[in-house]
Each structure stands twice: as C-alpha cells, then as structure tokens.
Amino acid sequence: MAEEPSREQGAVVTEAAPTGQPRPPQSAAAAPTRDLRPQLAMNDDGDDEIADVAVKIENVGLWYGAKKAIDGVSLDIPRNQITALIGPSGCGKSTLLRCINRMNELIPNVRIEGQVSLDGQPLYGPDVDPVQVRRIIGMVFQKPNPFPKSIYENVAFGARINGHRGDMDELVRKSLEQAALWDEVKDKLNQSGLALSGGQQQRLCIARALAVQPEVVLMDEPCSALDPIATQRIEDLMQELAADYTIVIVTHNMQQAARVSNRTAYMLAQQDLVGHLVEYGRTEQIFTSPQDPRTEDYITGRFG
Amino acid sequence: MTLSTSAAAAAIRSTAQVARRQRISGLSAWVFGGATSLGVIVLIFLAIDTVLSGGSRLSWDFLTSYPSRFAERAGLRSSILGTAWVLGLTVVMVIPVAIATAVWIEEFAPRGRLLNVVKLNLANLAGVPSIIYGVLGLVIFVRLLGLGPSILAGALTLFLMILPMTVVAAQESISQVPSSLRDGSLALGATRWQTVWHHVLPGAAPGIATGVILAISRAAGETAALIMIGAFAFIAFDNTSPLDDFTTVPIQIYNWTIRPQEAFRQNAAASIIVLMVAVMTFNLTAAVIRERFRGD
Numbered sequence: 001m002a003e004e005p006s007r008e009q010g011a012v013v014t015e016a017a018p019t020g021q022p023r024p025p026q027s028a029a030a031a032p033t034r035d036l037r038p039q040l041a042m043n044d045d046g047d048d049e050i051a052d053v054a055v056k057i058e059n060v061g062l063w064y065g066a067k068k069a070i071d072g073v074s075l076d077i078p079r080n081q082i083t084a085l086i087g088p089s090g091c092g093k094s095t096l097l098r099c100i101n102r103m104n105e106l107i108p109n110v111r112i113e114g115q116v117s118l119d120g121q122p123l124y125g126p127d128v129d130p131v132q133v134r135r136i137i138g139m140v141f142q143k144p145n146p147f148p149k150s151i152y153e154n155v156a157f158g159a160r161i162n163g164h165r166g167d168m169d170e171l172v173r174k175s176l177e178q179a180a181l182w183d184e185v186k187d188k189l190n191q192s193g194l195a196l197s198g199g200q201q202q203r204l205c206i207a208r209a210l211a212v213q214p215e216v217v218l219m220d221e222p223c224s225a226l227d228p229i230a231t232q233r234i235e236d237l238m239q240e241l242a243a244d245y246t247i248v249i250v251t252h253n254m255q256q257a258a259r260v261s262n263r264t265a266y267m268l269a270q271q272d273l274v275g276h277l278v279e280y281g282r283t284e285q286i287f288t289s290p291q292d293p294r295t296e297d298y299i300t301g302r303f304g
Numbered sequence: 305m306t307l308s309t310s311a312a313a314a315a316i317r318s319t320a321q322v323a324r325r326q327r328i329s330g331l332s333a334w335v336f337g338g339a340t341s342l343g344v345i346v347l348i349f350l351a352i353d354t355v356l357s358g359g360s361r362l363s364w365d366f367l368t369s370y371p372s373r374f375a376e377r378a379g380l381r382s383s384i385l386g387t388a389w390v391l392g393l394t395v396v397m398v399i400p401v402a403i404a405t406a407v408w409i410e411e412f413a414p415r416g417r418l419l420n421v422v423k424l425n426l427a428n429l430a431g432v433p434s435i436i437y438g439v440l441g442l443v444i445f446v447r448l449l450g451l452g453p454s455i456l457a458g459a460l461t462l463f464l465m466i467l468p469m470t471v472v473a474a475q476e477s478i479s480q481v482p483s484s485l486r487d488g489s490l491a492l493g494a495t496r497w498q499t500v501w502h503h504v505l506p507g508a509a510p511g512i513a514t515g516v517i518l519a520i521s522r523a524a525g526e527t528a529a530l531i532m533i534g535a536f537a538f539i540a541f542d543n544t545s546p547l548d549d550f551t552t553v554p555i556q557i558y559n560w561t562i563r564p565q566e567a568f569r570q571n572a573a574a575s576i577i578v579l580m581v582a583v584m585t586f587n588l589t590a591a592v593i594r595e596r597f598r599g600d
Binding site for chain 1: 485502
C-alpha cells in the first residue's frame with residue numbers, strides 16, 4: 001500500500017527530483033486528512049492489475065437519438081471496493097453509471113452499444129431482463145427520493161415486489177442497521193419517510209436499496225444535496241458497506257473521491273461533447289501522479 | 305455607476321413617474337376585481353331569483369312525488385332516481401376506462417406521432433357539443449344495440465361524453481407525479497406496472513378523484529344528449545333496472561319550464577335549487593379533496 005502522505009493538505013511537494021522525474025503535481029486532493037478507503041490489504045495485491053473484477057464495462061457507447069453522449073468506455077470495477085467516477089459537468093459520468101444498471105433504457109430514443117457484465121454474465125442481451133439487473137445492481141440517487149410511505153414500507157417495498165418470503169420485520173431491521181439508520185428510526189417506523197432530514201432520507205434510500213440484497217450499489221453524487229455532517233456520515237457508511245458490496249460512486253467532489261475510493265476514473269467530454277474515459281487507476285496514483293495531462297489539469301483545478 | 309447620496313435620496317423622494325405607474329397599477333387591480341365581480345354578481349342574482357321563485361315549493365312531498373298534470377302534485381321523485389341511476393352507472397364505467405387510458409398514454413405508450421395524434425384527438429373530443437354525443441347514442445345504443453331509451457343507453461352516452469375530459473384530467477394528474485419517484489421504484493427492480501400501481505396511481509389519486517368528480521357534475525347537468533336518446537318522457541314509477549325508461553332532473557326542469565302555467569315554472573325553480581345544491585356539493589367535495597392532499 002502506498003505510504004501515507006505526511007504533508008499537509010494542499011502544500012507544495014518539495015522533494016527533490018534529481019533524476020529528472022516529473023515533479024508530482026500540486027494537487028489539492030493529494031493528502032486527504034481522513035482516509036476512509038477500505039482496507040486494501042485484503043483485496044488488493046498492490047499492483048495495478050485488478051484481482052477480482054465484479055463489473056466489466058466493455059466499449060460502452062450511448063446515443064440520445066442522433067446525438068452521441070459517451071463513446072468507447074471500458075472499465076473494470078473491482079469487487080468489494082469503492083470506485084469513483086469523476087469529471088466536470090456533462091462529461092457523461094452519470095450516464096455511464098446508469099448504463100451499469102440499465103436505467104438509461106427508460107429514456108425514449110436511447111441507444112446503447114458495447115457490453116456490461118457482472119461476474120462474467122452479460123447484462124445486455126435478448127435473454128436478460130432489465131428488471132432482474134436492477135435488483136442485483138442497486139442505485140442511490142443524487143437527491144434523496146424516499147417514497148411518500150412509511151419508513152417501514154419504504155424499505156419493505158423492494159423486497160416485497162421481488163417476492164421476499166422470509167421475515168420482513170427482520171429484513172427491514174437489518175437493512176436499516178446496515179444503513180446506520182436503525183437507532184434513529186426504530187421507534188417511528190410508521191412515520192412517513194418524508195419527515196426525516198435530508199441525510200436520514202438518503203440513508204433510508206440506501207437501506208431500501210440494500211433490502212433487495214444487491215451485489216453492486218451505484219451512487220450518483222449521493223452527498224451533493226447534503227450538508228457536510230450528513231456527507232461525512234454517508235462517507236463513513238460507504239466504507240462499511242464496501243466490505244459486503246461493490247460500490248461505484250459518481251462525484252463532482254474530488255476531495256471526496258480521494259478520501260473514499262480505491263480506484264478513480266476520470267472522464268471528460270471533448271469539443272464534440274462526447275464523453276469518454278481519460279484515465280483510470282488507483283486513487284493515489286491518479287491524484288499524485290496522473291499519466292494524462294488532462295487529468296492533471298483537472299485535479300489541480302486548472303480546469304473544470 | 306452609483307448615485308451620490310443626495311441624488312439617491314432625491315430619486316427615492318421623487319414621485320412623479322412612479323406615482324403615475326402606481327396609479328395605473330392600482331387601476332388595473334380595480335379592473336380585474338370588476339371582471340371577477342361581474343361573474344359573482346350574476347351568479348348571486350340568479351341564485352336569489354331562483355330561490356325567491358321556487359324556495360316556497362321545496363318540501364319533502366315535492367321530492368317524493370311523481371310528475372303530474374297538476375303542478376301542485378308534481379314532484380321530482382322519478383327524476384332524482386333516474387339521475388342517480390344514470391350517474392351511478394356512468395361513474396362505474398368512466399373510472400376504470402379513463403384511468404386505464406391515462407396510464408397508457410403517460411406510462412406505457414411509445415413516444416411518437418401516433419401518441420400525439422391520440423392526445424390531440426382526445427382534446428378535441430372534449431370540446432364536441434353534447435348533442436352530438438346524443439345523436440351518437442341514439443344511433444348506436446338506442447337503435448343499433450336495441451337498448452331503447454333506457455338508463456343503460458343514457459349512461460353509455462354520458463360515459464362517452466365525459467370520457468375525454470376525465471382522461472385529460474387524469475393525464476395531467478399522472479404527469480405531475482415526479483419522475484424521481486418512478487426512478488426510485490424502477491431502480492429497485494420493480495416492473496413498470498408495479499411502479500404504476502404502487503407509486504404513480506396513489507400519487508395521482510387526488511387529482512384523478514377531482515377530475516372524476518368534476519366530470520360527474522358535468523354529466524349531472526346534461527340535458528341535450530339525454531333528450532336526444534329519448535329520455536323526455538313521463539315517468540311515474542321507480543326505476544328498478546338499467547333497462548327501464550327514465551328521466552333526469554335537468555330534463556324535468558326543461559319539461560316544466562316550457563309549460564305555460566306559472567305554477568310549473570315554480571316547480572322548475574325549485575328543481576333548479578335541488579340541482580344547484582347537488583352540483584355545488586360535488587364541486588365542494590372536489591375542492592376539499594384537492595386541498596387536503598395539497599398539504600400532504
């Protein structure tokens with residue numbers, strides 16, 4: 001595992017580089033003060049090869065009608081780790097995320113090419129039901145969107161429609177515990193989900209996604225509508241969840257990506273407004289020694 | 305460019321141009337208020353006139369007697385029953401069909417030219433004069449299907465007449481359910497139908513209920529279409545089957561209004577009060593439902 005940077009956040013790197021190596025960029029995100037990344041030692045053998053690929057994205061492209069939105073994106077998402085997609089607004093990171101659980105197909109006139117596979121099983125194809133895909137790959141949205149029902153019903157809904165046979169009370173309790181919300185709501189399960197605060201609503205949405213027992217959890221800027229304290233709690237929660245689930249998050253907050261993720265993918269929409277993948281690698285590497293000058297421009301704040 | 309202190313103070317104090325604009329604005333408030341009062345005053349005038357003419361005629365006897373050649377003995381019994389039967393049957397038919405149509409249009413139909421044609425036609429149908437629906441009902445339900453001038457034929461005719469406006473109201477209501485709710489449901493692995501049934505329809509229910517109630521109150525006052533299918537009859541028995549001949553309160557009002565005797569016109573005024581109370585109750589219910597769910 002890379003050594004913990006001891007310099008202060010944002011300070012200029014002053015180590016001498018006598019052999020003419022390129023100086024690491026002055027990255028605002030190079031030295032996160034809270035490192036929440038899941039323990040890499042267990043799942044990662046330390047080099048750039050991903051040992052256990054959960055989701056394989058192969059050459060995915062998407063068109064809204066005649067207009068191309070993303071082009072030729074290929075990415076391997078490792079199991080039980082947190083992978084972040086970063087990039088400026090409009091670069092296609094949310095679009096790519098929604099390709100993983102086939103949510104883009106709900107928009108009319110959308111065409112998708114390429115393939116996404118989970119554990120080797122292709123998710124796009126005539127014999128694959130998108131409804132099944134969405135059960136196994138859950139999603140949490142940018143703005144918390146609990147159903148206008150009770151907290152209990154919010155969590156139970158997904159399990160119920162997917163034909164859950166066991167003890168519903170137990171499932172609801174377990175999901176709310178996993179989402180770090182049980183203690184706060186255990187006495188008011190019948191209250192409306194909308195009566196909770198923003199951060200609690202987002203944790204409720206996470207609990208409801210976990211109740212259907214997915215393998216992958218996608219999060220589309222889950223903290224952007226929340227205050228910093230709520231954000232911190234959700235980030236802590238992500239770290240706990242990564243032990244059991246593969247997590248992919250989209251974030252426009254570079255510091256969050258640096259704090260929380262094991263791997264980071266940087267996307268960019270060029271002049272023709274088509275989004276593509278610029279660079280993908282381990283988070284420390286992306287933020288301290290990015291290979292592509294465009295990545296370096298973005299993380300040092302020169303652009304985006 | 306900032307004003308100096310004295311210039312700013314002068315700008316605030318000076319009233320010439322602002323005063324003129326304010327006068328125009330104040331005047332416009334009166335103009336709008338006047339337009340509103342016009343409608344309200346006319347309504348109040350009509351209401352007072354009707355109550356004065358017919359108020360004395362209202363009684364339990366009046367509501368429970370059959371029509372008669374003698375104005376003093378004539379009553380609304382058969383027309384109230386007829387209205388209840390026809391509206392009841394119409395409601396039972398309109399609610400599922402209108403909701404299903406609106407759900408198809410908003411949730412399931414592939415976007416494209418066909419859908420636009422359907423929506424345009426629906427909007428047009430809502431504006432077709434009711435007597436056309438009467439002619440349609442006469443040809444198809446009364447004659448072709450052989451139902452005669454029965455309650456069923458009347459209900460089917462009214463059903464066709466209020467269907468377009470109900471579908472449009474239901475459509476509006478469904479489209480106002482936020483798409484984030486649908487996304488949340490679909491992302492959990494729900495099918496489109498499950499999403500509609502568990503989330504969209506409950507969310508749209510207050511608006512749909514309001515639309516249905518307003519359509520019913522429109523049907524309650526319908527006269528021309530029902531006269532066309534032959535409901536202009538002397539009914540002196542209680543309706544017990546959908547195949548019975550019938551009459552309705554608006555038709556009875558028309559019937560009495562065209563008689564020369566003054567006493568019949570008094571009866572008509574009393575019936576108008578009954579009808580107005582019914583329609584106002586429907587509208588009030590719709591408003592209460594709207595308000596109750598707005599706060600939620």
